[in-house]
Amino acid sequence: MKLTSIRLTNVRRFVDPVEITGIAPGLNLLSAPNEQGKSTIFDALHALFFHDAKSWKKEVSALAPYAGGDPEIEVTLTHEGHSYRIAKIFTKASGKGSVRIWRDSALLHQADAAEAWLRDLISPPKDGPVGMLWVRQGLTDFSDAKETLDARRDLMSSLSGEIETVTGGQQMEVLRRRLRAELDRLVTSRGARKGGPLAEVETRVANLTERRDTLAAQVADLRQLLDQRQTLRREQSELTAPEAAEARQSRLRAAETALAAAERHQEQREQAGRALDLAVSRRDAQAARGETLAARLADHTRAATARTQATDLRVQAQQRASQAATGLATAQSGAATARSAVTVARAAVAKSLRAEAAQHAAGLRREQQARLAQVDTLLAAIEVDRQQAGLGPDAVALARMDQLAQAVALARHSRAAAAAALSVTYEAGPDAPPALLLDGAPLPQGAQVALPDGGTLEVPGLAQVTIHPARTQDADALPKAETALATALSDLGYECLEAAQAAHQSRSAAAARVQEAEATLTALAPKGRGALVQALGALPKQPDPEEADSNTAETTPDRVALEHALSAAEEQQTTAEALLEQARAEDGEARQITHAARATEEAAIAQLAQIEQALGDLAVARAQLDQLQAAQPALDAAVITAREADARLAADAPDLDQIRASCQRARTVLEAAQARAQDIARDLAVLEARISTHASHAVEEDLSEVTDQLSVAEAAHDALLFEVATLSRLDQALEAAQAGAQAQYLGPLMAELTPLLRRLWPEAALQLDADSVLPSQLARGAAEEQLTQLSGGTQEQLALMVRLAFARLLAKSGRGIPVILDDALAYTDDARIEALFDALTLQANDLQILVFSCRQKSFRDLGGTSLTIRPAQGIA
DSSP: OEEEEEEEESBTTBOSOEEEOOOOSSEEEEEOOTTSSHHHHHHHHHHHHHSOTTOOOHHHHTTSOTTOOOOEEEEEEEETTEEEEEEEEOOSSTTOOEEEEEETTEEEEETHHHHHHHHHHHOOSTTHHHHHTEEOTTOOOSOOTTSOHHHHHHHHHHHHOOOOOOOOOHHHHHHHHHHHHHHHHHEETTEEOTTSHHHHHHHHHHHHHHHHHHHHHHHHHHHHHHHHHHHHHHHHHHHHOHHHHHHHHHHHHHHHHHHHHHHHHHHHHHHHHHHHHHHHHHHHHHHHHHHHHHHHHHHHHHHHHHHHHHHHHHHHHHHHHHHHHHHHHHHHHHHHHHHHHHHHHHHHHHHHHHHHHHHHHHHHHHHHHHHHHHHHHHHHHHHHHHHHHTSSOOHHHHHHHHHHHHHHHHHHHHHHHHSEEEOOOOTTOTTSOOOOEETTEEOOTTOOEEETTOEEEEETTTEEEEEOOOOOTTTTHHHHHHHHHHHHHHHHTOSSHHHHHHHHHHHHHHHHHHHHHHHHHHHHOTTOHHHHHHHHHHSOOOOOHHHHHHHHHSOOOOHHHHHHHHHHHHHHHHHHHHHHHHHHHHHHHHHHHHHHHHHHHHHHHHHHHHHHHHHOOHHHHHHHHHHHHHHHHHHHHHHHHHHHHHHHHHHHOOOHHHHHHHHHHHHHHHHHHHHHHHHHHHHHHHHHHHHHHHHTTTHHHHHHHHHHHHHHHHHHHHHHHHHHHHHHHHHHHHHHHHTHHHHHHHHHHHHHHHHHHHHHOTTEEEEEOTTTOSEEEEEETTEEEEGGGSOHHHHHHHHHHHHHHHHHHHHHTTOOOOEEEESTTTTOOHHHHHHHHHHHHHHTTTSOEEEEESOTTGGGGSOSEEEOOEEOOSOO
16 A cells, blocks of 8 residues: 545644645655644544544544534555545534545445445554554654554464464473572672672672772872973973063063053144144134025025016006906907897797697697507407407317327227238139128128228128127227327317317417507507507697688798808807907906916015015125135135144054053063962972872882782683673573574564664664563663663664564565654654664665654755645645
8 A cells, every 4th residue: 555645624724625745655755844734644644544434532533623624634545556545524423424435536435335445454453553653753662552462463473473382391491490590699680699709709809990990090190290290390480580571571661662652642643633623613614604695695686686577577467457358348248249149040940940840740640640540440450350369279289189180090000900801702703793791791802801890791691700800909099099089179179170170270360360460550559559649649739720820821931041040140159258258268367467476576575675684784795705705715724734734643643552452461471470470389389298198108009919909800700700691691592492483483573673773783682572572672782771771762763663674574464554754753863863764765665654754954864755735736
């Protein structure tokens, strides 16, 4: 089984659908920061494969998002050459979950059948060996309650066969008891036996070792003290030499002299800078006063000019306003005359139009009255024909009767075709008279007569022969068809089909006449008779005969001439109105210009007065400006002189900070040398006292003697240890021979596990418990450690390698499943993680491995196919 994609909806933080696609058959890595949903994907896969869709236990309900909703989990995988898609939905409502499985896009199983197929695919005893291969975040222990002892035994029995029980003879048991007695004299399970030979030798070796180490430390201390005294005396000689002390004093005096000169130069430079700032300040202040006064005089000139121009503009605007007022009065008089002429012309045209309208209305009234009479005639005819069109059978009823008549004819034809036929040949010849009677009528020679209803054949003077019709399956078809036709005709009130057809033709003709009359009616009155009556009533009433005669007697004016006169009057009015609007616009514009010119003049007068008030006497202001401009060159020259003096001092200035640092360093060197000389004198006095103490004890001679005694004791200790090791090895060999079946039982697992162990610890050996088939202790070199005593990182690494070994065994047995690791290397250091990466890459040649990790930087070098969680595309 190999996973190819994963899709989640409404699973914890994944409310909207997300998916992981492109999962490769070998090594795959999903690397993302914490809280991105890696453990959620792990838990969702575990729920899909190991929990029934109808379940809502704690592990399943924990998948539901906070916002509510039913968790939906879907995977695609390949298995035994086919592609499968598994979709499972968990629902809080009891027993409402669903699961469906497709194989190669066709629905294979659903509900309980799908769950059974999943159990067969994984074949887990409870959550046992298969669960061991799915390593959860931070898991290093093998004692998960779900992975029962029976499950592990079932796994190993399926891989290696039944355990064979092998026992030795009585001689082997006696030998093992003697070996254990010898071992008990020397050691116990916790070490050397108290009071025994090995314990006594170990005590002597420990005491001599402690004495040797103490003496060796004292000798090393003495040698170190002598070396320190020599070093301090050499340093004291260098510090107290007269020439060195004088050199340090001379360096300090020179540095202090240079510092004083540099500080005096710095003070001169600061004075020059202040002089330069004063000269610049005086020059800039004088220049600013001159610029301000010049600007005020320029403003006065501009304001006087603006006042003169504003006065001229105001006079011109007043003249233009007077002309515009005169033109407006003239235009108003012309417009009034034109309006009066148009009013007279319009009255004449209106009178002419009323006369023409009366004549036209009379003609329309006569036409509408004739059309209304024609409509009334058509409505009466339509009513008569519509009543006749409702009589007789309609097309549906007639078609049904035609079908029934055809059924009668078909039944008759079928009956005749299936009936017996009779023909006779008389021996007297064809010209002889008929000698037989059929139903009382002569039967001619050679004629074939059908007998669908049978008949009576009579031989005059001899016999009568009755012919009975044959009974067939459709013998009742003709009577039934005739009865159905008669019933249908009776229901419509007709005795025969021809009468019904004639009534239908009369009905159809009446309906055609109705349709033709309605079309004519629509053409005469499209909106109905009521609209015609309304239109007739809306026409102007006819004038009284006396008024009509008086109007006729008068001469009717020429309407065309009146309309021409009206048009000419309206054109004159339009021209007058346009001239009036133009005059009004010109008058308004002239008024606005006048107002604007007056306001501009007043503003110019006010501004000029303000400037003159600020300046005071113009002659005095101009004299002051001339004086300021004349004094400016002398101020500029003073600034140049001060700047040159400042530049010369700046160019010659020494580095004051550097000189101060040099002086400080010379003083520090002198003071440090004096203090160090005093410290060395005190340290030498202390060293002399300690050296005298060590020299009086002869520690070097004592060290040599104790070293010899320790060598003898260690030789005796090694001999006893060799005896213990030999006895233990012999006992182990006997035990190994007795437990041969167990070695055979554990062999396949160790064959897979050992190469993995050697990648981390070249000489390591992992001991497995024969009953639980789980790690019990790890041996690295001479050290053996229980599994619970190992560090978290080592336990984590062993957990991973044991699971990889189980996975390889399952794959070889034909039950291969993916190995899924959720942050399973949380405690592994950088060196070992590289070796584990190599191991995972190697195992991925035969296994599918999915690694979920938040350690993006550390797992960057794992390799394999990189997976990402992205929003789902399309419809699942």
